[in-house]
Amino acid sequence: xxxxxxxxxxxxxxxxGVGLIAFRRGRPVFVASLREGSMDFINIAPRIALGVIGSGxxxxxxxxxxxxxxxxxDSGWLGVASAVVAGAATPGGPVIGFSxxxxxxxxxxxxxxxxxxxVAWALFAFQRVILWEIPFMxxxxxxxxxxxxxxxxxxxxxxAMVIGxx
Amino acid sequence: xxxxxxxxxxxxxxxxxxxxxxxxxxxIGWSTIIIAVLVAVSAALVWRRDGTDGVLDxxxxxxxxxxxxxxxxxxxxxxxxxxxxxxxxxxxxxxLGPKSGLMGLLIGTAFGAILPGGPFTAxxxxxxxxxxxxxxxxxxxxxxxxxxxxxxxxxxxxxxxMGTDFTLWRILISLxxxxxxxxxxxxxxxxxxxxxxxxDDEN
Numbered sequence: 010x011x012x013x014x015x016x017x018x019x020x021x022x023x024x025x026g027v028g029l030i031a032f033r034r035g036r037p038v039f040v041a042s043l044r045e046g047s048m049d050f051i052n053i054a055p056r057i058a059l060g061v062i063g064s065g066x067x068x069x070x071x072x073x074x075x076x077x078x079x080x081x082x083d084s085g086w087l088g089v090a091s092a093v094v095a096g097a098a099t100p101g102g103p104v105i106g107f108s109x110x111x112x113x114x115x116x117x118x119x120x121x122x123x124x125x126x127x128v129a130w131a132l133f134a135f136q137r138v139i140l141w142e143i144p145f146m147x148x149x150x151x152x153x154x155x156x157x158x159x160x161x162x163x164x165x166x167x168x169a170m171v172i173g174x175x
Numbered sequence: 176x177x178x179x180x181x182x183x184x185x186x187x188x189x190x191x192x193x194x195x196x197x198x199x200x201x202x203i204g205w206s207t208i209i210i211a212v213l214v215a216v217s218a219a220l221v222w223r224r225d226g227t228d229g230v231l232d233x234x235x236x237x238x239x240x241x242x243x244x245x246x247x248x249x250x251x252x253x254x255x256x257x258x259x260x261x262x263x264x265x266x267x268x269x270x271l272g273p274k275s276g277l278m279g280l281l282i283g284t285a286f287g288a289i290l291p292g293g294p295f296t297a298x299x300x301x302x303x304x305x306x307x308x309x310x311x312x313x314x315x316x317x318x319x320x321x322x323x324x325x326x327x328x329x330x331x332x333x334x335x336x337m338g339t340d341f342t343l344w345r346i347l348i349s350l351x352x353x354x355x356x357x358x359x360x361x362x363x364x365x366x367x368x369x370x371x372x373x374x375d376d377e378n
Contacts, residue, residue, distance in 0.1 A: 016327060019291035020250045027257035038260055046256030049299065050249050056207055057248055061241040063214030065233040070220045103332035111337050124345055127337075128352075131322045137294060139210050142318075145251075145298030150305060154315050157360040161319075161352045168348045 053144050060140030067136060068100035088122040089166045096129025096162065099136075106130040121166040129162040247295045255299030259307050268308030273361070275313060280357040283313035287320030287353065293328070297321040311364045316357030323349040 032039040084091070099106050110127050114120070133155045142151045222230045271279045290297055301318050309317075322328070324346050333342045 016292055016331065017247070020247060020254070020296060023291060023296075024250050024254050024257070027254060027261060030261050031257045034261060042256040042260035043253070045260070046249075046253035049256060050252040053248065053252065054245065056210075057244070058241055059207070059210060059214060061244060062234065062237040063210065063217070065237040066214055066217035066221050066230075069229075069233060070217050070224075103328055104336065107333055107336035114337075114341070124348060127333075127345060128323065128349060131328075132319065139213075141294040142298055144207075145294075146302045147305065150311060150314065153311060153360065153364070154318060154356075157315060157363055158319060158356055160359070161356055164352065164355070165345075165348050172348070 056144040057140075060136075060144065064100065064136050064140055068105070084119065084122065086166075088119060089125045089163060092122045092126040092166075093129040093159075093162045096126045096131075097133050097135055099130050099134055106134065121169040124169045125162040125166040128165040132158045132161060244295065247292065251292065251295035251299040254296060255303040258300055259303035262303075262307050264308050267304065268310075271304065271309035271313040273310040273312070273365075275310070277354070277358075279310075279313045280316045280354045280361075283309070283316035283357060284320040284324075284353040287317040287322075288324050288326070290317075290321055290325060291327060297325075310361065312357040312361030315360040316353045319356045320353035323352055 028039070028043075031042050095109075096106075099109060106127070110123050110130075113126065114123050138151060138155060218230060221233065225232075269275065270282055275282075287297070290300060297318065301314050301321075304317065305311075305314050329342055329346060333345075337345075
């Protein structure tokens with residue numbers, strides 16, 4: 010609750026801050042960007058609606074036990090690879106992603122595997138990519154970003170193996 | 176770096192300032208159609224498993240979620256529009272463009288780490304940066320930094336669920352990744368698209 014409130018305050022504070030800067034550049038600049046932003050919003054809102062409302066159904070048909078099962082304990086690099094796939098396939102928001110990570114840690118999953126899972130989830134959870142990232146950004150950029158991000162959960166797991174547990 | 180848009184209706188008020196490269200907005204693209212099909216199939220599967228009540232349960236829950244998110248999406252869009260309006264194009268392309276080097280990647284990383292809000296802020300702002308002259312590398316660094324080391328998600332979700340020790344340790348491990356991702360992105364991009372005008376699709 011308070012975290013969400015804080016984020017809202019920071020967010021609208023930033024909007025007002027940059028809005029004031031735009032206003033001081035002159036009214037036409039301010040009005041043009043206000044209109045541009047509103048048009049973006051009108052264009053994006055239906056797609057966000059589809060995403061947010063649809064993601065509930067996608068999450069409902071992917072059983073979470075399947076994903077936890079992939080994060081086998083002490084499975085080495087094969088475990089890291091399946092953690093990356095599991096991270097990308099995890100439906101739903103941060104609550105589900107981090108909860109699955111915690112469950113995997115508590116049920117004996119290897120720490121590098123869980124790190125790979127969390128990083129892969131952060132980098133390319135398919136739901137966030139197709140429901141949030143693609144509506145806002147050029148699709149070519151999004152696919153390119155995902156493609157170059159593929160090595161990094163493995164890099165994170167390797168660092169975790171080298172420097173050890175928290 | 177963004178697609179040139181000859182059909183972008185430039186506002187008349189922009190006449191005295193330098194023409195800003197517009198962002199292409201297609202109301203319905205292939206991605207939207209694929210998502211719609213995916214959602215329809217999932218909803219049908221839920222309906223077959225749980226019946227009409229199951230479908231309505233999810234619908235009402237997600238509708239209330241959506242109405243809560245909507246104001247933040249508006250804030251994100253306004254933030255993106257204002258930022259793309261007030262950031263000077265040549266300055267952005269100098270500090271975040273293809274020739275900005277390591278410093279551009281570091282700036283992108285720092286920017287992503289301090290950006291407030293969720294996906295509704297990060298993606299419109301990243302899109303605005305692309306439109307005013309940041310290159311793929313710096314923008315990738317920003318997006319990856321926001322998702323991996325941005326404090327918003329860590330404070331709101333990761334620390335409460337996974338614990339402070341794991342979160343801080345995980346962020347420490349992730350620190351070099353945005354810069355590396357941006358560097359790799361730049362390295363691949365230059366080879367994939369040798370010149371901005373070349374149309375050699377390699378797939």
